Amino acid sequence: MAKQAQAIRIHNYGGPEELKLEQTQIPDPQTDEVLVRVYAVGVNPVDWKITEGWMKDFWPVQFPYIPGRDIAGIIEEVGPGVTAFQKGQAVFGQSAKGGYTEYIPASINTLALKPDTLSFEEAAAIPVGATTAWQGLFDHGDLQPGQTVLVQGASGGVGLFAVQFAHWKGARVIATTSSSNVDFVRSLGADRVIDYTSEPVEQAVHDADLVFDTVGAPTLASSLKALKNGGTLVTIAGQPEEAQAKEKNARVERFSAQVSHDLLETFAKLIQEGKLKVELEATYPLAEAAQAHQRSKTGHGRGRIVLKVANQQ
Ligand SMILES: NC(=O)c1ccc[n+]([C@@H]2O[C@H](COP(=O)([O-])OP(=O)(O)OC[C@H]3O[C@@H](n4cnc5c(N)ncnc54)[C@H](OP(=O)(O)O)[C@@H]3O)[C@@H](O)[C@H]2O)c1
Structure with a gap:
């Protein structure tokens, strides 16, 4: 008999009110998949962007749709092979099969063993955020030791990892955040923290080799101004004005992060060595996914919002 689970589903594109707790059928794990009993799932901005239909032209979904992709849990069953x-x-x-649920099949190529020192909630805050930071700085930004990098949005679910990775690499790290997160961002290893609510970024920085912009429209112009001539702007949330980028002879890189087993293992090792930490903005029960989306939509905060699906054993 088919197994049933609770899941948050939407039947139409729309706001948080479309997120409904319902019974769903659990798919069997396929070749190279395992079935995970989900204990916690991260809430990424992309989850509400998809459910609200912002991405439907290039990322359409089939209804009923279960949002969520960053999971942590226990393997219930292994698939063939x-x-x-x-x-x-x-x-x-x-x-990719929808993480706001009690059970989900996941490819073994995008899973790794959870570090013992982390709770399931903390582990669910890592995959997309840390992968985006790593690939943005190193694969697309080619950040080298001794270079200066500006991280815009340093207290967010991506930015907090970017500051830590850049510091770990030996770069000089300048970071922007709002007043209440200044001390937190400094604790991540930033050499200089700019409170964007009181100091214009473009007046403070002009010589960055690399700017990693996680904010988008409100900061892209200041990101270009902060670059040295011929520097690199890596953006994950918008495209800057072409003319402005040309003025700075900037290389502009925009990309979509790709989670992998190998990178997750790298993050787990850094955590076990005490070189990487995780921050949770808030934890909600699965049934309160709508409140979690509402909070994520503010675009402000410190760390990742996570849904708790089951209690830790
Ligand atoms: N392309 C990709 O592969 C990819 C992957 C992941 C995420 N993204 C996108 O990247 C963006 C960020 O994701 P996230 O998960 O980090 O979001 P998040 O956790 O919601 O964090 C957003 C952060 O931006 C900060 N912020 C807001 N306005 C700012 C400003 N003017 N200057 C500096 N910081 C500012 C906020 O800090 P304060 O509270 O201090 O304002 C907050 O910490 C989202 O749009 C997401 O969709 C893209």
């Missing part, structure tokens, strides 16, 4: 993971292991990573 899986030898790398076993039933009962605690894992974290990504599934």
Whole structure:
């Protein structure tokens, strides 16, 4: 008999009010998949952007649709051909099949063992945020030790990892955030923290080799002004004015993060060595996904919002 689980689903594009707690059928894990009993799932801005239909032209979904991709939980069952993971292991990573649920099949290529030192909620705050920061700084930004990098949006779910990775790499890190997060961002390893509510970024920085912009429209102009001539702007939330980028001879990179087993293992190792920390903005029960989306939509805060699906054993 098919197994049932509770899940948050939408039947139409729309605001948080479309998120409904319902019964759903659990799909069996396919080749190279495992079935994960979800304990926690991260809430990324992309989750409300998809459910509100912002991305429907290039990322259409089928209804009923279960949002969520960053999961942490325990393997309930392994699919055909899986030898790398076993039933009962605690894992974290990504599934494209909708994470706001009690059980989800996930590819073994986007999972890794959860570090013992982290709760499921903390582990669910890592996959998209840390992967985006790593790939933005190193694969697209080619950040080198000794270079100066400006991280815009340093207290967010992506930015907090970017500050830590850039510091770990040996770069000089300048970071922007609002007043209440200044001390927090400094604690992540930023050499200089700019409170964007009281100091214009473009007046404070002119010589960055790299700017990693996680904010978008409100900051892209100041990001270009902060670059040295010929520097690189990596943006994950919008495209700057072409003319402005030309004026600075800037290389502009925009990309979509790709979660992988190998990168998740790298993050787990850094966490076990005490070189990487995680911050939770808030935790909500699965049934309160709508409140979590509402909070994420403010675009302000410190760390990742997470939905708690089951209690830790
Ligand atoms: N392309 C990709 O692959 C990819 C991957 C992940 C995320 N994204 C996108 O990247 C964006 C950020 O994601 P996230 O998960 O980090 O979001 P988030 O957790 O909501 O964080 C947003 C952060 O931006 C800060 N902020 C807002 N206005 C600012 C300003 N004017 N100057 C400096 N900081 C400001 C906020 O800090 P304060 O509270 O201090 O204002 C907050 O910490 C979203 O649009 C998301 O969709 C893209």
